[in-house]
Amino acid sequence: MFGKQMFPGGVHPHEGVGGKAANQGNAIREMPAPRRVIIPLSMHIGAPARPVVQKGDHVLMGQVIAEAGGFVSAPIHASVSGTVLEIGEAQMPNGAIVRAILIDNDFRDEWVELHPCGHPETLTPAEAQQVIREAGIVGMGGAAFPTAVKLTPAPGKVIEKLILNGAECEPYLTADHRLMLEKAVEIVDGLRLVMLAFGVKDAIIGIEDNKPDAIAAMRAAAKPVDGIRVQALPVRYPQGGEKQLIYALTRRVVPNGGLPLDVGCVVCNVGTMYAIDQAIREGRPLVQRVTTIGGLVQNPGNYLVRIGTPVRHLLDACGGLRAEAKMLVSGGPMMGQAFNNLETPVTKGTSGIIALGADSLDPDEGPCIRCGRCMRACPMKLLPVHMDHFIREFNYNEAERLGVMNCIECGACTYVCPAKRLLTQSFRMGKKVITARRKAAAELAKKEKEEAERERAAREAAEKKEG
């Protein structure tokens, strides 16, 4: 239906200085551990983790320092060995201040005793979920949704296809590219183990065709394994969007408001699959990840970074920023968050830290000229031009009718807008208002129901009395 393009809409955002071209040849190097790590307790979607260590405790690398705070949550492990300085605070890239465990590194890197899985190829679904949950694994493409929850289908749903996301469609980021090149065997092994555990017969690895070396490496690794196919995809942003990738690879459409499992799919990032392999084969929890440091830094690179490393430490290790740098972004330039606190730590979902220049500062917004480019760029086939119009008039009902709640905030419409309007921001705001209203309406309805219930009870009591 959408030809070679693979999914509706989309754009081809340009790279800048220190982008993919400058970085994809840089092999993954280990970033020296910092003097102190700041490990946030909410770096995943869901309930914050609950600390299980106290100020002054000595911890080993890989030791659980906070346990999952609920079903949708993940435990957190120490990424260095050393002494817990305090349970303090960290500022996240989105500006939020969250609780965090600060650990002073003793630079001994003493690990806790690891317990590799004894029978990795015959895990039951429940065992696999447990290993993944206990290793603290969350989606490493950026969303940081707890992976064990993703792999727990609701009753009646079956995982038919596992989809591995190696699209890495954001400009500048090369972490997944390098990981696929250097750890292809491990990623495929992890995928195979998950397939065995959950009885999945079919897996597709989607990689954009600007990474031919990664495609070749993954194909070679996947060749001896039955049921795994590597699919090259044309370069198009947001190919790595869950719904877009599922459509591109299977032609299945995830219904609005639904989950990939509604069409029998589970999507995992390649980095996540590598972490799963490490957890099953070696018993290693998620304490470090590959992060791209790119853009206007002196020496861009791809680094294996301890979770909780402050950005300041990363930038120093890369020779510092170039003079032209004006903005720091966590993640890619299309969806990443700009931040200004250099003590912001690397979290489980930090795919990259990039520095951007003056050309990334927002130009003045002009009036909409109704060119319709945003509509053609929208991968959800929404009507940004009209939704923006309504949201700016505070007509949220009409915006909701036009489907603003289905906006995935990919930024494609804002990217193409010739009037430089902040469309995505307008939709973010609209979605927040609509969500708040829905919540308020639900609460009001509940309250009214309770009120009616009370009145009825009172009336009945009164009647009884009279009678």
Added chain:
Amino acid sequence: MQAKWTIAPAPHVRDNVTSRRIMIDVCLALAPAGIMSIVYFGAAAAGLIAISVLTCVLTEYLYQRLTGAKVTVGDWSAVVTGLLLAYNIPASAPWWIPVVGGVFAILIVKQLFGGIGSNFMNPALTARAVLFISWGSIMGAYPATQLMADTVSGATPLALLAEDASQVNLVDLLIGNCGGVLGETCKIALILGGVYLIVRGIIDWRVPACFIGMVFVCYLFMGGFDLALKEILAGGLMLGAFFMATDYATTPTSVLGRCIMGAGCGLLCFVIRAFANYPEGCSFAILFMNVATPLIDRFTMTKHFGEVKKHG
């Protein structure tokens, strides 16, 4: 490293296409037709074009200064309106015609309705209609080109076609050696400009394709191939199809909507040309479809990706 880092909402990269760049491209695409009008109609054409563009830009500038609005003449959209207006005026018109038209187009049609993107009818075309209705004899006089054999102010190709198609020479139509308003005569120049805009991704090819195609098909059924071919090359059809029916503000935004826009313009243009007591139907056809645009937009909304049927 105690510098201040800018905080801004994502995305942090933008395409380099701007509204200004788009308008400049439209001006570039209109240039060949303008040059040909000067070749055919001489200094009078150059003067009218200059007056029209200056009036439009100045009106926009003064209005925005006087109302304290942000001055946006830098976006070149007033230049586009000025050019389009001039192209719709005959070479014999006096200097005040583009002045009145320019003020009307920019002040009444564009700025009073909210400026760029908010007008509901094409400013240049609306001004043309007003001028035509108010000063019919001036706007309806089509002087012959300087290269034509008989220099009498004569009938336009459209009027001739209505009588007998064989009177009209196809080559003259293509190169523009025929009667008509300034910018509409040279079809080769207009097609060149239109193709440029399509290649640059500025206009949707569907609008001119549906517009011209519809007129062609209608005349094909009515009078055969020769008449159909000459009809699409006569009058303001090419100018309208490529440059005015594609005006962003006054055409639907969806793909299907743009097809309907083009086809609707074509059908109305044919009906007016063939059956009404009025040889040129192009401008009124476009204006009519401009007014229908919000309606078309409303009825051509596409399903979202993943939208499920509510009742089914």
